[in-house]
Amino acid sequence: MSGLESLYPFLYPSPGDSPGEGAAARDAAAERVLAEVASSTRAKVAEIDRLRLQVAREQAEQIAACAGAMVAAFAAGGRLFTFGNGGSSTDAQAVAAWFMTPDRSGAGLPALALTADVAVLTALSNDVSFDVVFARQIAASGRAGDIAFGLSTSGGSSNVLAGLAAARRIGMVTVGLAGGDGGRMAEPGTVDHLFVMPSSSVHRIQEAQTTVYQVLGELVRETLRSS
Template sequence: MSGVESLYPFLYPSADEEPEGETAREQEVFAEVRRSTREKVAEIAALREQVLASYADDLVTCAGEMAAAFAAGGRLFSFGNGGSSTDAQAVAEMFSAPEDPGAGLPAIALTADVAVLTALSNDVSFEVVFARPLAASGRPGDIALGLSTSGGSTNVLRGLAEARRRGMLTVGLAGYDGGRMAEVDTVDHLFVMPSSSVHRIQEAQTTVYQVLGELILRALSCPGRPEGDPGSPG
């Protein structure tokens, strides 16, 4: 046995097994995959409902403040590490390139600038890869949105701290119990996904920033709505 067969032997019949149809081992593997998939789907559905129920009012308040910042000419800077860096880029894309071409908002993912990231990592420290760009470009009235599944990523925390020093509105998305991001005066708005699974945390964070995006775009499309009241998240 070699190649792919050596990597996934349970998918291939042995010499003493019938070549046609599923073997008992295959049936067992597929049954386990189906069970695991159903379990994961149930977990993320429950976590998303829990998070949205816990933060319904906070999401409306945060969206209202973010909408007001955008309306006043503010820009959004998003950032995070690993999978959260991909989410940071998704956040920026969601605002800068929405389905309605006329509703685009200024949003930048700090993780997209590889030259700056690698220069700062190589020449200074990886801990400042978000703080330095915010120090250079951030201004009062802008928005900083940091994502960290642990809530303890030093470079994300330093970026948020720099944003607060510059008078920016700060929003944090974390997992577990919020980590260091949950400490007092770290961010203006914090949304914690209460899970120990990085996968579930990131899936729930996706729901949170998509809800924020929908509320913000809805608020900006209804300029007569009172500030801080972009409407119901439902």
């Protein structure tokens, strides 16, 4: 039995099936599967729509304030450092690319994803501790007036929190994206600008976080263009 057939045996003929009966049963099973997939897809789309609207309704002022702080930092020569783990590491690279890629004015903004340098990540993890992979990079390269942008679906990633703490000690603007209730990232004095996606689904959290950082990028660029 093939891998696909072992997952969906009801879509394939059984030894005792007559041609007509087997085909009818398989067609009915296929229709049920497709209906369930369609229903699940619609439910997920509705869920992320609700979450995005909730975030926009409840955090619009904070997003605008954060964009203003980032504009001031970039205008003064600041740079953006992004970081996260797992899927959030990919999102961190997307954030950096979003700000760094030239827009229609032909200018990009200085941004670096701390997850992009495998040599640094593995060296710090092997020689020191995985908990410091972002904090050590921030301490080495960050300066007052730069921006630290940390992503964590739980809000509790130790190395992300350590990176934000190192950034605050230096005098950087700190931005955090989290999910659920914000976790440890929501504790007072942890981050200057915090955006919490109130969901227990990692997928919905990451989808909503994508919207937040894209809106931030658009606000920052539009403000810099018009200033």
